[in-house]
Amino acid sequence: MKRILSSPATPYPQGTLGTNDNEKGDTMDTIEILEAIGKNASYRHASGERLLGILSAMDASESLERTAKTGDQHHLAVEFGQEIVSMVQSQVQGGYEDQEDDEPCPERDGEDERTPLSPDS
């Protein structure tokens, strides 16, 4: 999964491609590439075509390039496994109070529809 970061031949701003150790030619894997893109304004908001150029210059994996091209994260299952990529359940974490149906709601009981409460009520 490790990739060698190729030298940027490039129209990309100096000092922005591979902002960390990458400028020294260190290897970057997919997580490191994603982090590098995530914290670089020039990369994060690059057009689709330019982003693909950036990924190519970073020697990104084929599955990462395909994910960027299609917007479908499931291509990353090749690298990380289906279980990791399908992990979406945590996005459902509840939120509203699960009150009992008959629990009294003092602000509403006996109140006319759409009538604001007066300070005295």
Next chain:
Amino acid sequence: MNTPSMLSEPPSRRGSIACVGLGMVLGSHLTPLARSHIEQADVIFAALSNGIVEKWLERMHPDVRSLQPYYGKGDKSRKVTYQEWVDVMMAEVRKGKVVCGVFYGHPGVFAWSPHAVIEAARSEGYEAHMEPGISAEDCLYADLGIDPGRRGCQHFEANQLLFFDTRINTDTYLILWQTGLVGDRSFKRLRTEPAYRQLLVEVLNKDYPLSHEAIVYRGATLPIEQARVRRITLGELPNVDITAEETVVIPPLSRPRRNRAMMARLDALDRMFENPG
């Protein structure tokens, strides 16, 4: 002068917990303070939106324990899961560990367990803290160009509109979270069928025409993605595929009416305070 005992003797180790938000986009949203909480903790518990993001978190700390396995496979209420999350985090706090719960987005928004674990820890005398993160709501405002201060903004978990008689103010934006599983009373399902969204539309149709715009929004989680924005009508809502992580935004229908009686009272106050003599 004697050295204060607090400097010469290490205090007995007390557990603590901090719940922090990782933000929504890998690499983009993590605050320096949240990262510091992660790095200084003894143990990390993680409930994140994306397995890749969890892999990223594992680079920051050697002991990251995913809360993901506590979910059932459609056979277990999420309420049970969320209580288990609290229990497993509190068990480490009671052992005297510095615990960090890492949640996607903001740990206190549409998330039961972080609030519950902080309350539990404080009730037992432990230090507990919540550190905010960039939430899906924050991303929504940026991506859709909505300023909640301009017209007002109401947020509901979509189920609230079905389970309770909820008043809607059509002067403001209406933002409905977790619409993709609206109507699920079992807390086990991750998606519900179009017929359930039809009931939601019936409720909304009391205040909005079916031709009114509805925006289906999904924020990015990986930095190689962009937000997905689909503009449909309210009447189309049951028949479009909506996932659990998508949010429905209903723009304002009406304009607020000026409160003339209150304007007159304000005028009177202005006259009194601008010309006190």
